[in-house]
Amino acid sequence: LLDQTFGRNKLDYKKLVPSYCQLLLGSKNALLRPDFKKFRSRALQRRKQYSSICNILVSMGGMDEENITLRVLDALSLIQWKTTPTINIVLTAGAPYLQIVNDSLHKYNFSVRLLVDVNNMAELMLESDIAIGAGGSTSWERCCLALPTVLIILSENQQEVGKNLAEARAVVTLQKNDKMEKNIKQSIMNLIQDKNYYIEMCNNASKI
Numbered sequence: 001l002l003d004q005t006f007g008r009n010k011l012d013y014k015k016l017v018p019s020y021c022q023l024l025l026g027s028k029n030a031l032l033r034p035d036f037k038k039f040r041s042r043a044l045q046r047r048k049q050y051s052s053i054c055n056i057l058v059s060m061g062g063m064d065e066e067n068i069t070l071r072v073l074d075a076l077s078l079i080q081w082k083t084t085p086t087i088n089i090v091l092t093a094g095a096p097y098l099q100i101v102n103d104s105l106h107k108y109n110f111s112v113r114l115l116v117d118v119n120n121m122a123e124l125m126l127e128s129d130i131a132i133g134a135g136g137s138t139s140w141e142r143c144c145l146a147l148p149t150v151l152i153i154l155s156e157n158q159q160e161v162g163k164n165l166a167e168a169r170a171v172v173t174l175q176k177n178d179k180m181e182k183n184i185k186q187s188i189m190n191l192i193q194d195k196n197y198y199i200e201m202c203n204n205a206s207k208i
Contacts, residue, residue: 004027006139010023013025018149036141036145039122040144052083053085056076057125060089061136071181072132073104077108077109087111087113089112098116121141123178129148133191142171148198169200
């Protein structure tokens with residue numbers, strides 16, 4: 001039985017599986033594509049050379065059925081950027097709000113690239129300085145590449161992942177509520193203003 005959830009242990013399955021069941025538990029058993037192993041050492045080195053936030057990866061799940069992406073962009077527009085960042089948005093071609101997102105990009109005062117059905121997520125994460133994303137399996141990909149993350153809980157089954165990663169100080173976990181935009185802004189500002197905090201989050205994420 002494989003459960004790659006960070007913090008999962010054998011007691012969680014003691015009464016659910018037979019004694020002879022082999023348990024592969026925790027993020028050390030996460031299933032990642034080879035690209036993430038390939039780029040890991042480069043990512044760790046890149047995080048050490050961090051100077052400012054220039055590239056932000058926004059990935060709220062391929063479908064983003066609640067159009068959280070636009071709320072994230074609205075939050076980023078509240079920040080007084082010294083250096084205007086490039087925002088990379090990742091969605092799938094089947095995302096219900098894809099056209100709405102595309103039609104809204106012109107109103108923001110920073111560069112936004114909408115990327116559809118990408119096959120180079122590891123490379124995008126390597127080149128990013130921070131990520132804003134959901135609490136799904138992409139969490140382990142971001143941790144592998146030591147990418148500081150503002151993690152937004154989109155569903156009940158992401159609560160435990162968000163809680164455990166936040167307690168490990170590997171991410172900032174936020175809830176999807178009416179304060180989300182304000183909290184995203186503040187979380188990004190904290191990372192901008194405190195380089196040591198940024199580096200610490202990189203290190204903690206890489207250990208996951």
